[in-house]
Amino acid sequence: MNFQHTEDRRMLADTLNRFVSEQYGFETRDRIACSAQGFSTELWGRFAELGMIGALFDEANGGYGGGGFDIAVVFESLGRGLVVEPFLDTLIVGRAVAKSGNDAQKALLGELIDGSRIVALAHGEPDSHYELARVTTRAQRGGNGHGAWQLSGAKAVVQHGEHASAFLVSARTSAADEAEDGITLFLVPRDAAGVSVRGYRKIDGGRAAEVTFDNVTLGDDAVLGVAGEGFATLEYAIGCGVLALCSEAVGAMDVAKDHTLDYLRTRKQFGVPIGSFQALQHRMADLLLEIEQARSAVINAAAALEGERWVRERALSAAKYSIGRIGALVAEECIQLHGGIGMTWELPLAHYAKRLVMIDHQLGDEDHHLERFVALGAG
The missing domain is CATH 1.20.140.10 (Butyryl-CoA Dehydrogenase, subunit A, domain 3)
Incomplete structure (x- = not known):
């Protein structure tokens, strides 16, 4: 196996490492990490302009990379500068949308790649103990005629949750709490009735939030992929x-x-x-x-x-x-x-x-x- 990066990836790594070392020095990073927002909107936009977000997605989804080694190159550079901007959730949410989203949902990818929108992953729960299939947040078919689904539950340690315009939420629509079957993914607007967010500082810099959903009404267009098959x-x-x-x-x-x-x-x-x-x-x-x-x-x-x-x-x-x-x-x-x-x-x-x-x-x-x-x- 050839462990050498391609010329394009080497150029990407050189560009990113230079930008991080010159524009994201420790004093800058410390100020951003300890700020009330927990990241810099200005630098997030500059990262997007440099193509750091686009490198995480393939051409079919508006990017120019998307391979495992592209992800590795970008995040190794981010690790060198302890960058606190919302790259991780943008990657996770974007790859989920790219894999299972319909045409309307995939339109979100352009906004993620250009840095104009932040969507956070709301999956972990207080008692999940890292088990991916352990989901107790529930979504049921609405019986009031106002929507297809009623979503209720709580999510913990939602990265950049205070500043997300929407959440990718995992919820159980059938089966037992630890079953892989019966998990459905929903794209939930931050301003939907019944969504509440409590933010806090993280010990290693930046901010996260606890997000609760209290009978949030959602239509079928909020479902990412097929209901019950989101695992x-x-x-x-x-x-x-x-x-x-x-x-x-x-x-x-x-x-x-x-x-x-x-x-x-x-x-x-x-x-x-x-x-x-x-x-x-x-x-x-x-x-x-x-x-x-x-x-x-x-x-x-x-x-x-x-x-x-x-x-x-x-x-x-x-x-x-x-x-x-x-x-x-x-x-x-x-x-x-x-x-x-x-x-x-x-x-x-x-x-x-x-x-x-x-x-x-x-x-x-x-x-x-x-x-x-x-x-x-x-x-």
């Missing part, structure tokens, strides 16, 4: 998100590694750089090997993204497990190698470490994906 679309779209998170983590690991190497070369003890101490050299060498292992897992997942379902999901879970384990290791080792200064808020490294730890908890943590990997192997 396959949800699994594929969230799989794209898992690949994106893993790629973001690799970018963040590379920066944390570079900062740590620089510190070891410049910090002196007993008149010599501490990087000359053999014990620290061994720890750093072990860390570099682990990061390359994480990179290999991401490459494998990117190559499998458009493959057979069993191969795709197994590769994605393997990558997410690896990222969870190695990300925590990188965070711990880099902070320890920096000594006490590694924990200070003013040092960018502390923010990279925090983001690596939090990535493990998005879309399934290390334990969840290890169990899933084993289950998929048994199947």
Whole structure:
């Protein structure tokens, strides 16, 4: 297998890395992440103009990329800058719409790609424990003559939920709470009667929200795909998100590694750089090997993204497990190698470490994906 990026992807990576390093420095990122909005509308528009969103979709859906390695290139660059703009949900929602939407719904893709509209994924629930099929939010056929469906339930940790104009909502329309059958996806306007949003700051920067739906009335045109058959679309779209998170983590690991190497070369003890101490050299060498292992897992997942379902999901879970384990290791080792200064808020490294730890908890943590990997192997 050829692991080298195509010339187009190399150019994309160079462009994105240059933009992030020049326009999204740590002070800029920290100000944006701690702001009341949690992201920058201006920079979101500039990212769109650069083609960073378009690279996540294929030509048939208004983009110019869309492959697993395109996702990896974009999100690795985002990870290097700890970018907090709504790329992840735009990817997940957009890929779901591209896969199962009708012509009218696919018109939304143009607005997602040009950055003029934000649609958030509202899937996770307080008691779901990362299980993709565990959906207790309910949608029933309306009996009042005012709409086809009545939607009720609560969704947790909806990224950028306060600023989304609509939500992609998973709801159960039949079967048991943990069954793959009976899940339906709905596109729900933010301003629909019965939708309420409570926003809050995230520990690693940016904002999320709790979203509740109280007898929200929806027509059949809100259903994405076929009613009761939304699990396959949800699994594929969230799989794209898992690949994106893993790629973001690799970018963040590379920066944390570079900062740590620089510190070891410049910090002196007993008149010599501490990087000359053999014990620290061994720890750093072990860390570099682990990061390359994480990179290999991401490459494998990117190559499998458009493959057979069993191969795709197994590769994605393997990558997410690896990222969870190695990300925590990188965070711990880099902070320890920096000594006490590694924990200070003013040092960018502390923010990279925090983001690596939090990535493990998005879309399934290390334990969840290890169990899933084993289950998929048994199947």
